[in-house]
Amino acid sequence: MEIKIMDLVGRRSYNCDILFRVIDIQQIGGQKMVSLYGEDFRLVADAPYHDLIVINKNQRSKFREQARTLEEQSLKLFEQDVELLKERQQYEATNGYVKQNNYFQMPGKVLHLDGDPAYLKKCMDLYKKFGVPVLGIHCHEKEMPLKISSLMDYYRPDILVITGHDAYSKTKGKMSDINAYRHSKHFVQTVKEARKKVPHLDQLVIFAGACQSHFESLIHAGANFASSPSRINIHALDPVYIVAKISFTPFMERIHVWDVLRNTLTGEKGMGGIETRGMLRIGMPYNPVQEE
Incomplete structure (x- = not known):
């Protein structure tokens, strides 16, 4: 079967372990090479045309069912966390008195730059489900350092997400390079440019x-959280779970790294970070505009 742009494929040499989208097909040095983006994992890869096989509908459904099961597990755990946070906040805001609609919340605002428009849409849908205020921007990874400064001036985020596709190639150098x-x-x-604007x-x-991704360099550049300590693949939605937890944790509380990582799909092998304060602020009284 002929392989075309945007087809969903697997790599024979890897037993079709990851579902990929075909992004580009080129003739290089006498053989056809194909550029691939992971469908559920933020991985970019190149593969020989002959190593690829088109994934049929039945196989595709199996991949999606596996991914959906993992996503639902993380979503359920995260929703439990948020519910507990809200109950505690309501108790503290009212000194233990039960009263409806007497305070309001201001979660941390998120600016999310993503190199993949399909992943960005998935993330935006999840942010909306969680109620996180967010501006999502599709931006190629190479252009992010040039655009981040003006985007931060425009949106003034509390939380910045810089993600897309990445991959380590041992043929290009050591893992430390x-x-x-x-x-x-x-x-x-991009992280360094952002830290010029807001160092703290x-x-x-x-x-x-x-x-x-090169985890150590990202942390040293000024990221609070980054991937990937063990150089493994991370799920497309992992950044959202981390960011939503930060957005809904009160600013007077410290977030312990494991508390953030435990509900992600790839855990501490795929993600890591440093102790960080939450971004949620609570105000009173809650006074909705009355409609006439």
Whole structure:
């Protein structure tokens, strides 16, 4: 079967372990090479045309069912966390008195830059479900360092997400060499530009990275949370779970790293970070505008 742009494929040499979208097909050095983006994992890869197989509808459903099960588990755990946070906040805001609609919440505002429009849409849908205020921008990874400053001036976020696709290639260098990664250096440059605007780690919380990204460089550049400590693939929605937890944790509370990572789909092997304050603020009284 002929393989075309946007087809969903698997790699024979990897036993079709990950579902990919075909992004580009080129003739390079006498053989056809195909550029691939992970459908559920933030991984970019190149593969020989002959190594790929088109995934049929039945196989596709199996991949999606597996992904959906993982997503639902994380979503359920996160919703439990948020509900407990809200109950505690209501108790503290009213000194234990039960009274409806007597306070309002201001969760941390998120600016999310994503190199993949399909992933961005998935993330935006989840932010909306959680009630996180967010502006999502599709931006190629190479352009992020050039655009981040003006975007921050425009939106003034509390939390910044810098993600998209990445991959480590051992043929390009050692794991410690940032030039052996597809987009890690662009993520690092973007974090550095953002920190020029807001140096303080608790005034702007940054998540940066994608699959197999150079975790140490991202943290040293100024990210609060980053991927990927073990250079594994991270799920497309993992940044949202981390960011939503930060957005809904009160600003007087510290977020312990494990409390954030435990409900993500890839855990501490795929994500890591440093202690960080939450971004939620509570106000009183809640006074909705009355409709005439």
